[in-house]
Amino acid sequence: MRFKKLEINGFKSFSDKTTFLIEDGLTGIVGPNGCGKSNIVESLRWCMGENSAKSMRGTGMEDVIFAGTSNRPPKNISEVALLLDNKAKDGPSQYSELDELVVKRKIEKNKGSKYYINDKEVRARDVQTFFADLSTGAHSPSLISQGKIGQLVTSKPIERRAILEEAAGISGIHARRQEAETRLNAAENNLKRADELRRQQEKQLANLQKQAEEANKYKSISEEIKKIEAGLYYLKLIEIDQNEMCQTQSLA
Secondary structure (H helix, E strand, O other), rough: OEEEEEEOOOEEEEEOOOOEEEEOOOOOOOOOOOOHHHHHHHHHHHOOHHHHHOOOOOOOOOEEEEEOOOOOOOOEEEEEEEEEEOOOOOHHHOOOOOOOEEEEEEEEEOOEEHHHHOOEEOOHHHHHHHHHOOOOOOOOOOOOOOOOHHHHHOOOOHHHHHHHHHHOOOOOHHHHHHHHHHHHHHHHHHHHHHHHHHHHHHHHHHHHHHHHHOOOHHHHHHHHHHHHHHHHHHHHHHHHHHHHHHHHHHOO
């Protein structure tokens, strides 16, 4: 699988839709300082899942949207689409039946970014893993920028591991391992939280059981009191009847 075409629209200095064809062999872009050569590389990294605004030389991710000039109004949407050739069928297995793939990232002011693979919305993690399976990505050592060589030479051994993983073609496995570890940690935290909730529910259940027992005792005692009160009323009625009979007999 190889990169075939890059389309940029509203990204940084590219106000109008601009298409870059990546032909066989070596493709070069030549121009004076400030013409936007670095923006092309950054658009490629951004489309592949770069989430650091600082890496995009901005304070926020919306800074990648064309801000306007004295002659052109600002835009509200920025899009970058990358067309990949998969005729060799060496891409991820889920896309093996397709000859071409289009990975697109779109950002709109106050609405955030969205990713698409063949016009189907996907997660940022899906795009990052997709390119990791191709042994590339937004942070791939194969993307050489100004000062990158010196950084690689002076990097720590743990940082050089990314170069070896990419060369061995296991970047995707490493990315999936990180995602699996993240999910496992999240599941472990959820289990701990569930255990805490279970203990809280058990305490509440014990209190409710105690209250239920007290309510049952109150109910039984109330019934006994009602029976005793009914007996007293009955005895009083008998006493009243006897008094009335005695008064009647004395009058007679």
